[in-house]
Amino acid sequence: MPHLHLEYTANLTDLNADVALMRLNNALVGSGQFGAEFDIKSRAVKVETFKVGTAMTERGFVHVKLALLSGRSPQIKQQLSESLLAVVKELCAWPAGVEVQLCVEILDIDRESYAKAAIGV
């Protein structure tokens, strides 16, 4: 906890996913909401097959999902999503002529049934 998933469409060719994850993780550490930087587990997936709406316009999106153990207040969740969205907006030069939607979603992980272990720590 937390788990972050970054999806971005393949037409956003200037987006560097490694840099993106580093910046997003830094924002999470900077939020002061997480005890250990070590706990932040983030991954990025380039989406090769996608469709936004039904029109023929060229479009793309970036979608960040942050999954947190249940129990945080709505205010904290809003702050986290806004701070992640601020990072996403600055991730790269967005391609001209592409309509890009940027979204951040916060979801809960059921705390009682979450199990974990660490190897080599």
Next chain:
Amino acid sequence: MPHLHLEYTANLTDLNADVALMRLNNALVGSGQFGAEFDIKSRAVKVETFKVGTAMTERGFVHVKLALLSGRSPQIKQQLSESLLAVVKELCAWPAGVEVQLCVEILDIDRESYAKAAIGV
């Protein structure tokens, strides 16, 4: 909002993912539930590594997840899942000798902490 994820196993070789997303998006627009076709963000992933059950029979699946901002009624959600399932059933000729399961799941996105922005729109 909404976000649609389509997963399909690699043994469903006649499934055209681009066509599938177009048909699913059209069904969502046709439902009348979404203000702007632009809002529908869909992606497809071919699943290369999978296992259905424990038997040696050849099997596969198609799984559609539709994530909606929270607040819709159970009836609306059922209608949406049934209409998406109807699309999925007709996506392709299913391979002979493969047991294929088709599933549609509707889930809520927490409305209060959802953040978004648009570039170039």
Next chain:
Amino acid sequence: MPHLHLEYTANLTDLNADVALMRLNNALVGSGQFGAEFDIKSRAVKVETFKVGTAMTERGFVHVKLALLSGRSPQIKQQLSESLLAVVKELCAWPAGVEVQLCVEILDIDRESYAKAAIGV
């Protein structure tokens, strides 16, 4: 139902994803919680782009998500997550010098709006 997603980082080079899914599915069948082995739909994804925390240490993770139709008790969910975590711990020899986190999460699928069909069964 149930759906299992296994994610593992690409630096866990000894992890055989096909074997992993077979063992996880066997554990689910062995739990006695599912009527038909056929119902268990599992997939694995190797995560190529990831970042754990902000330090430069080499790290990785395995994340299992098990999605169940809503209605099971917290106790059953805890038992399932613990039994899946026990399988994950034994999946492979973990690479020396890599800090690896193993996580299992159980989540609910909304039962009322879940739709499914079977082909060729």
